[in-house]
Amino acid sequence: MSGKKAVYIYDTTLRDGAQGEGVHFSVKDKMLYLAKIMETGVHYIEAGWPGSNPKDDEFFNRIASSETIGSGMSKIAAFGSTCRVGEEPENSEILSNLLSSCAPAVTIFGKAWKLHVKEVLRTDHRENWRMIRESVRFLSAGGKEVFFDAEHFFDGFADDPDFALACLEAALEGGATGVVLCDTNGGAFPDEIRKGVLAAGKAFVPRYLGIHAHNDGGMAVANSLTAVQAGANQIQGSWNGFGERCGNANLSTLVPWLQLKLGYQVLGAETVNDLSHLSRYVAELANYPFDEKQPFVGKSAFAHKAGMHVDAVIKNHKTFEHIDPSAVGNERRILVSEQSGKANLCQRMKKFQPEITKDDPLVEKAMDRIKQAEKEGFQYDTAEGSLDLLLLDIMGLLRRPFVLEDYHVWSDPLRGELDSVAVVKVRVGDRSEHIAGEGDGPVHALDKALRRTLSVFFPIIEESELSDYKVRVIDGSHGTGATVRVVVETRWGLRSWGTVGVATNILRASAMALLDALYIVILSQSEGKTG
Ligand SMILES: CC(=O)SCCNC(=O)CCNC(=O)[C@H](O)C(C)(C)COP(=O)(O)OP(=O)(O)OC[C@H]1O[C@@H](n2cnc3c(N)ncnc32)[C@H](O)[C@@H]1OP(=O)(O)O
Ligand SMILES: CC(=O)C(=O)O
Numbered sequence: 001m002s003g004k005k006a007v008y009i010y011d012t013t014l015r016d017g018a019q020g021e022g023v024h025f026s027v028k029d030k031m032l033y034l035a036k037i038m039e040t041g042v043h044y045i046e047a048g049w050p051g052s053n054p055k056d057d058e059f060f061n062r063i064a065s066s067e068t069i070g071s072g073m074s075k076i077a078a079f080g081s082t083c084r085v086g087e088e089p090e091n092s093e094i095l096s097n098l099l100s101s102c103a104p105a106v107t108i109f110g111k112a113w114k115l116h117v118k119e120v121l122r123t124d125h126r127e128n129w130r131m132i133r134e135s136v137r138f139l140s141a142g143g144k145e146v147f148f149d150a151e152h153f154f155d156g157f158a159d160d161p162d163f164a165l166a167c168l169e170a171a172l173e174g175g176a177t178g179v180v181l182c183d184t185n186g187g188a189f190p191d192e193i194r195k196g197v198l199a200a201g202k203a204f205v206p207r208y209l210g211i212h213a214h215n216d217g218g219m220a221v222a223n224s225l226t227a228v229q230a231g232a233n234q235i236q237g238s239w240n241g242f243g244e245r246c247g248n249a250n251l252s253t254l255v256p257w258l259q260l261k262l263g264y265q266v267l268g269a270e271t272v273n274d275l276s277h278l279s280r281y282v283a284e285l286a287n288y289p290f291d292e293k294q295p296f297v298g299k300s301a302f303a304h305k306a307g308m309h310v311d312a313v314i315k316n317h318k319t320f321e322h323i324d325p326s327a328v329g330n331e332r333r334i335l336v337s338e339q340s341g342k343a344n345l346c347q348r349m350k351k352f353q354p355e356i357t358k359d360d361p362l363v364e365k366a367m368d369r370i371k372q373a374e375k376e377g378f379q380y381d382t383a384e385g386s387l388d389l390l391l392l393d394i395m396g397l398l399r400r401p402f403v404l405e406d407y408h409v410w411s412d413p414l415r416g417e418l419d420s421v422a423v424v425k426v427r428v429g430d431r432s433e434h435i436a437g438e439g440d441g442p443v444h445a446l447d448k449a450l451r452r453t454l455s456v457f458f459p460i461i462e463e464s465e466l467s468d469y470k471v472r473v474i475d476g477s478h479g480t481g482a483t484v485r486v487v488v489e490t491r492w493g494l495r496s497w498g499t500v501g502v503a504t505n506i507l508r509a510s511a512m513a514l515l516d517a518l519y520i521v522i523l524s525q526s527e528g529k530t531g
Pocket of ligand 1: 051053081082083084085110111121151244
């Protein structure tokens with residue numbers, strides 16, 4: 001271990017993260033998650049609440065019978081509550097499930113705000129402290145390492161500091177290894193967090209003083225960092241900020257803050273350097289769309305669009321980047337749009353002609369063409385495939401591998417499934433083919449007909465797939481006669497790219513975007529020019 005101060009990470013993605021709307025992990029996903037996160041050296045992984053649902057039960061059973069899981073550096077923690085009001089710990093089903101789980105660590109939550117004791121538990125303060133103290137004692141005596149999550153600690157501390165601190169004291173008297181101060185409603189301000197953590201740190205010296213912050217006020221990361229600076233040495237959070245309501249403190253943001261910017265020792269360098277990939281992997285397992293606007297790990301985190309920014313970032317990346325993107329496994333992206341100057345264009349064109357310079361007339365020509373096209377409704381920052389084709393064309397490097405000579409589409413919406421038919425005629429060299437395709441709707445039929453015809457000449461087409469299709473009305477004042485922009489996302493192996501078409505006829509706009517997508521598949525294979 002280096003001389004840096006350590007902060008311990010307690011990963012609650014599988015528990016609080018799974019409480020987030022739209023987040024779902026199957027048991028298999030959870031097993032994959034554990035295997036992956038255990039490699040990162042995260043200190044604690046909260047696996048779920050044994051006894052609360054059959055999925056969590058099966059998961060804990062699978063962990064117990066797995067030889068590899070449990071052998072790594074990360075400790076598994078089981079989650080649950082204290083015993084109920086008036087209940088002895090020995091008779092508590094919740095505590096008995098926690099005790100018999102395979103997890104060496106257990107976290108139980110209890111009330112630290114008088115409002116909850118009165119209105120939710122409907123009991124008195126002494127009984128609340130008893131429930132906390134005796135539940136912790138029972139689990140500690142059973143050989144578990146016990147953390148106490150002081151639910152609503154900061155609201156409770158603002159209301160009555162002595163009461164809130166007495167809840168921590170009860171847990172420590174019971175033998176808790178750590179107490180975790182929770183901003184459960186997520187509405188605290190950093191200054192309130194600082195006061196609460198300082199007071200807890202002054203009153204007690206637990207082995208772990210943790211913070212668990214929700215993001216309802218958009219402050220979860222700031223509040224967690226404030227807590228660490230005030231003396232907390234454990235952070236509970238989730239990757240991508242998944243969690244109840246607006247989510248939990250985002251580990252994908254917190255880890256680089258702590259390790260790269262504030263000088264704490266958190267996780268191994270290899271994990272931090274791979275953070276962008278790890279965060280995406282977790283989103284994929286959770287079956288939740290990855291937020292590309294996320295700090296540090298999102299695709300947009302180092303995407304430069306404005307011409308002035310790009311000019312400067314090429315001269316010295318520090319002018320518009322707070323860290324080197326590679327430090328978190330991310331990459332710099334130079335976008336091209338109507339906001340571009342010659343620096344953006346030149347940087348992109350170097351892909352095809354490395355020696356090109358900003359004062360080359362072709363760069364200015366490309367900039368003018370793109371600004372004009374964007375005025376007509378094209379949008380290239382989300383359609384880098386069409387952008388590359390346009391640039392290759394301007395540079396005189398584009399050899400279109402085929403020509404679409406003709407296409408017709410018929411639709412009969414009353415027919416039910418496969419209500420549309422398209423016929424396309426394609427020429428490659430001096431050979432032409434025309435083939436029909438059926439589809440659910442005219443665009444699907446056109447896509448199928450194009451792919452079937454082209455795969456006669458270019459079998460590689462079969463390996464690519466249309467992964468997204470978006471239509472946007474550009475000028476709503478013309479009603480159903482408005483101009484539309486179609487953006488198509490195509491996936492081929494690990495690569496994906498966007499292409500764009502604009503027209504008043506949605507089918508024509510779709511055909512433009514689809515054709516660009518297919519040109520790129522073929523060119524990437526045969527000429528390697530768009531790679
Ligand atoms: C702040 C947090 O995020 S804590 C995490 C909470 N997570 C979850 O709730 C997800 C999993 N939960 C569940 O599956 C279910 O709620 C269960 C199985 C745990 C409990 O279900 P039920 O027994 O039907 O109880 P239900 O959820 O309706 O009510 C909660 C009960 O727990 C009590 N309770 C709430 N907090 C605590 C606490 N800290 N300690 C002890 N009891 C508590 C409530 O008073 C209520 O009891 P009551 O009905 O006697 O008033
Ligand atoms: C324990 C917990 O998840 C909370 O207080 O928010």
